[in-house]
Amino acid sequence: MAASESLDPTPVVAGSAYRPRYIDIGINLADPIFRGLYHGKQRHPDDLSAVVSRAQEVGCSKLIITGSDFTSSRHALEIAREYPGTVYTTAGIHPCSSSIFSTSHKHVDTDGHTMPCDPDPSQPIPEDQEPDPEKTAKVIADLRQLIEDAQSSSPGALVAFGEFGLDYDRLHYCSRTIQLHSFAAQLDLVLALRPQLPLFLHSRAAHADFVGLLKAKFGERLERLKKGGVVHSFTGTVDEMRELMDLGLYIGTNGCSFKTADNCAVVRDIHLDRLMLETDGPWCEVRPSHEGWKYLVESKPPTPAPTPDPAAAEGTAQQQQQQQQQPPAKPAQKSKKPQKKEPEVPERWKSVKKEKWVEGAMIKGRNEPCMIERVAKIVAGIKGVSVEEVCEAAWKNTARVFDVDKET
Numbered sequence: 270m271a272a273s274e275s276l277d278p279t280p281v282v283a284g285s286a287y288r289p290r291y292i293d294i295g296i297n298l299a300d301p302i303f304r305g306l307y308h309g310k311q312r313h314p315d316d317l318s319a320v321v322s323r324a325q326e327v328g329c330s331k332l333i334i335t336g337s338d339f340t341s342s343r344h345a346l347e348i349a350r351e352y353p354g355t356v357y358t359t360a361g362i363h364p365c366s367s368s369i370f371s372t373s374h375k376h377v378d379t380d381g382h383t384m385p386c387d388p389d390p391s392q393p394i395p396e397d398q399e400p401d402p403e404k405t406a407k408v409i410a411d412l413r414q415l416i417e418d419a420q421s422s423s424p425g426a427l428v429a430f431g432e433f434g435l436d437y438d439r440l441h442y443c444s445r446t447i448q449l450h451s452f453a454a455q456l457d458l459v460l461a462l463r464p465q466l467p468l469f470l471h472s473r474a475a476h477a478d479f480v481g482l483l484k485a486k487f488g489e490r491l492e493r494l495k496k497g498g499v500v501h502s503f504t505g506t507v508d509e510m511r512e513l514m515d516l517g518l519y520i521g522t523n524g525c526s527f528k529t530a531d532n533c534a535v536v537r538d539i540h541l542d543r544l545m546l547e548t549d550g551p552w553c554e555v556r557p558s559h560e561g562w563k564y565l566v567e568s569k570p571p572t573p574a575p576t577p578d579p580a581a582a583e584g585t586a587q588q589q590q591q592q593q594q595q596p597p598a599k600p601a602q603k604s605k606k607p608q609k610k611e612p613e614v615p616e617r618w619k620s621v622k623k624e625k626w627v628e629g630a631m632i633k634g635r636n637e638p639c640m641i642e643r644v645a646k647i648v649a650g651i652k653g654v655s656v657e658e659v660c661e662a663a664w665k666n667t668a669r670v671f672d673v674d675k676e677t
């Protein structure tokens with residue numbers, strides 16, 4: 270507990286001389302949910318600009334929007350054009366969107382939304398689909414065109430290739446065979462681009478194949494990977510994480526990285542010079558059920574770390590005594606606001622249900638980039654270092670790989 274004690278328990282920004290700065294390396298702002306659109310229904314006004322403002326207010330002054338298919342990659346670029354110097358983008362085909370490479374192309378329609386992170390092992394797409402060479406050539410040519418157009422029409426906006434990779438937790442969107450094909454074909458495109466782009470990678474329950482393909486394309490030490498890359502939303506094991514760091518890759522953490530004690534143990538071992546921060550909104554928020562949540566709870570100074578609770582025991586003993594000896598002398602006196610107060614996590618903005626939208630409110634269940642404060646705070650808590658160390662390390666790492674901060 271000494272570590273958490275030495276951490277300033279006040280809200281991240283309040284009163285401290287250090288003003289945190291964040292780059293959200295993975296935010297799906299092209300998701301229609303940030304326009305108030307939920308599966309085709311307009312539930313509240315477009316509040317994208319409020320989302321960006323809230324991010325800026327907490328010091329999250331740079332956002333890299335994830336492009337995960339053609340539609341989102343194009344929308345992401347449009348948004349980047351609206352916020353030059355603040356919003357940047359990636360372009361690529363996510364493993365879950367990779368059915369477009371297959372013969373039968375049973376694409377799961379999500380109304381333009383990014384796919385929820387939940388696995389659904391009950392309905393995998395059959396492995397009998399074959400990669401379609403003609404479709405592949407077309408997809409890769411179109412993707413190359415999209416990237417080159419972005420580079421000429423919006424110089425500096427597109428900062429990474431991706432997101433792409435492998436996701437064996439979500440075979441209900443795309444089979445393993447087609448995912449491997451999609452990843453390989455896109456890695457070939459990366460190698461063909463001049464100059465190369467850094468990579469925004471996704472790997473879920475697929476580590477061996479993931480690393481195997483990277484090595485097959487870039488060499489055993491990834492020596493042909495010129496600009497580096499990040500494996501975002503990391504939820505793998507310590508050994509997997511170490512292998513990625515050894516290969517020179519960076520590790521992106523978000524709410525999904527703090528779900529369990531095992532997840533948190535992995536985060537503790539991420540080297541500060543390999544760390545990046547993200548929200549992956551609208552998904553991957555930190556929830557009270559997550560192991561990492563406890564690092565957000567603002568313990569009030571008089572609240573000591575877990576005590577054996579002698580007061581409670583004493584209380585019951587005393588009450589028993591009081592019951593025995595008449596007159597029941599004001600037992601209420603004893604209940605001096607017990608410490609069992611609900612843990613409090615400070616909220617800067619109120620969150621409401623989407624149906625109850627009001628100007629300036631966040632939407633319950635829709636994670637957004639201003640919540641990156643929480644990600645940094647949890648990482649700092651887990652690692653037993655200051656928020657400043659986490660923020661500065663992540664900022665520098667991100668600026669080293671992605672071209673988002675020319676002044677640095």
Ligand SMILES: [Zn+2]
Pocket residue numbers: 432470471501502
């Ligand atoms: Zn991802």
